[in-house]
Amino acid sequence: MTYSSIAEQLQLLPYYLGSHLLLTLLALIAGILICVPCGVLVTRIKSLQWPTLTMAGILQTIPGIALLAIMVPLLGRIGFLPALIALIVYSVLPILRNTVTGILGVEKSVIEAARGIGMTDMQSLFKVELPLSLPVIVAGIRTAAVWVVGTATLATPVGATSLGNYVFSGLQTQNISAIFVGCVAAAALAIIIDQTIRLTEKTVSRRNFKLAALTTVLILVLFAAGLSPLASRSNFGEANETVVIGAKPFTEQYVLAKLVANNLSENGFRPDIRSGLGSIILFEAVANNEVDCYVDYTGTIWTNVMKRTDLPPRDRILMEMTTWLKKEYGIRCLGALGFENTYALAVRKETAHRYDLQTIDNLSRLSAEFSMGSDYEFFTRPEWKELKDEYNLNFKELITLDPTLMYSAIAQKQVEVISAYSTDGRIVDFDLVVLNDTKQALPPYDAVLLLSDRASENSSLIRILEELIGEIGDDAMRNANKIVDVDGQSVDSAAIYLKSLVDSSRD
Amino acid sequence: MLLGESGCGKTTTLKTINRLIEPTSGRIFISGDDIARTDPVILRRSIGYVFQEIGLFPHIDIAGNIGMVPKLLGWPDDRIRSRTAELLNLVGLEPDKYQNRMPDGLSGGQQQRIGVARALAAGSKIMLMDEPFGALDPITRTNLIEEFAKIQKELELTVVMVTHDVLEALILADRIAIMRRGELLAMGKPVELISRPPHPYVSELLNTPRRQTEKVNRIVKGEGKDDL
Helix, strand or coil: CCHHHHHHHHCCHHHHHHHHHHHHHHHHHHHHHHHHHHHHHHHHCHHHHHHHHHHHHHHHHCCHHHHHHHHHHHHCCCCHHHHHHHHHHHHHHHHHHHHHHHHHCCCHHHHHHHHHCCCCHHHHHHHHHHHHHHHHHHHHHHHHHHHHHHHHHHHHHHCCCCCHHHHHHHHHCCCHHHHHHHHHHHHHHHHHHHHHHHHHHHHHHHCCHHHHHHHHHHHHHHHHHHHHHHHHHHHHHCCCCEEEEEECCCHHHHHHHHHHHHHHHHCCCEEEEEECCCHHHHHHHHHCCCCCEEEEEHHHHHHHHCCCCCCCCHHHHHHHHHHHHHHHHCCEEEEEEEEECCEEEEEEHHHHHHHCCCEHHHHCCCHHHCEEEECCCHHHCHHHHHHHHHHCCCCCEEEECCHHHHHHHHHCCCCCEEEEECCCCHHHHCCEEECECCCCCCCCCEEEEEECCCHHHCHHHHHHHHCCCCCCCHHHHHHHHHHHHCCCCCHHHHHHHHHHHHHHHHC | CEEECCCCCHHHHHHHHCCCCCCCCCCCEECCEEHHHCCHHHHHHCEEEEECCCCCCCCCCHHHHHCHHHHHCCCCHHHHHHHHHHHHHHCCCCHHHHCCCCHHHCCHHHHHHHHHHHHHCCCCCEEEEECCCCCCCHHHHHHHHHHHHHHHHHHCCEEEEEECCHHHHHHHCCCEEEEECCEEEEEECHHHHHHCCCCHHHHHHHCHHHHHHHHHHHHHCCCCCCCC
16 A cells, blocks of 8 residues: 555545545435334324334344445445445434434423413424434434445445445455455545534524534535535536446456557547446446446356356357347447456366366266355356366355455365456466366356446447457466456556557557 | 322323313303413413422523523514513523523523423413423522412402412412312312311321421420321
């Protein structure tokens, strides 16, 4: 972690922070507008109290990331809206609970006095009960604020930009500076929002005008910061067309997304990268025109989306897939980039030597003694079932890991086998041996560039993207990945490296 | 004056008068009007209400507490201000010193003075008082009872007061209603009730202060506490 690498990350801060802030503020405001009236209602209609609070309690037990994930199929889309709704749900319990306890905690004698001197129920509520329960309600809002700021970092995998982009991409690309900046920014934001709410309460309850000025300024600054990404987008919007580029959560995808983004912005487009999306979420987002383009792999589409189990030659797969995607989803496949990134079972070199392992077939007799580690997806994919059945693999234990940690796990002998990516620079760096798929249980995984229906009508966009087709070979991609994963340089420098290769081959 | 043991129905009876509790049967008239036909909120604003727990609004200063009902009634601010000062003088607290204080900075006796001032604020001629002096220490209490008796005469207030303190009832009341287990046992002027008790319980109850005084006298004379 150096000053320059942090400075590089800080350039992204206004956009990430602004998006994070907007998401958080809107969720909190909606949470307050929904939960405070509901809480008041519940204190008036006692029979609603138990069901409402129990329901809120149950919602709270759902882990934040699960709540975010479930909003995608529920709403049938990715991005800002599902994240916002999940965060609103997350803010319900503390605000609702504290509103109810706050109002019920107001001294009975004071409420009797309010009724006795002739206040209506509304007057009693606004002049007596709410002012007296304000500290408790505000405490609930502050709890909700801290939770929402924290949980919003998990909105990245559902396609909403947040400070989580730092953390997720930092984890994948081993960029400690990114993780560090993300953590510090999220913590600082939580503190600032918490203190702003505290000041607001003080201002309201003490009617202090100096405080009021300070609070107003703080709130305005927060909102301005939250709206800044939107404003900058709409300013450029007229001249530049926004193109949303999707990326799955691993290094290669980040590098390719960055490469595409750089090429687009050079040509007057405004690229917007949504990174860290899962394979299926990303595919559906392209099908729904929410993401304009991304890189996928023929084998992934063939087995997971088309549900095919037969394995024709790779050219036929590419051809059939292209026709099928156009017909079923309107998605246009621009063509293969030139490299293949297949799942490859890899073992440590010493393991390979000791047991004389060269093919996956050799593993079958040993698998009962071995543990295998893989990424978030592989064990749930049809390819794994195919591979397992074909080679009669029966591992002692299957461990799902973050791709980055998967390599550490095999290096530290916590697992014996991993599902490496064939373009991964770390296979060489960690001294791993790839076992041959002699029975061809796995399909080919040629990298292809996919375009949404909407984007495929844009001829100038297609012209720019077509420059990449067939230009990135296996070695080029492996080197680019190595720049990030092994050499510890930024995604941007890997993208620049790839671009220089593409440009020089054209010249 | 409603007099009787705890749980005999005094407070319930009192609260039916400003419709904090609706009677299950029977009708209540104020100046000939059936209160069941008056809007409860308007009714309550025309009747002062003082109770043992005082119930000052802790987040509002003294002036705001006293001026609450006039404000609900939509009086102009300067009229509320002068009325507040007038009432503070009436209950024996200097306006300049007290009006901007918060309720929790006051003693129990001072708080109940504010409670009385709040009940009087809109100029109501009817006051409901539920053991208003019950939680105060004996000296404060005696002072307040005497001062309140003066205020009542001066403003010609009609007061319905709940108490279980016989002496307080005898000193303040024009008429005493004695209740027991939810029923009205007797009603009349204090002198009448003592001299011609309609029921043995009435006689026993009203003679309690006298018996207590006799005991005190015996103690003073040194006749020992054991008889107590």
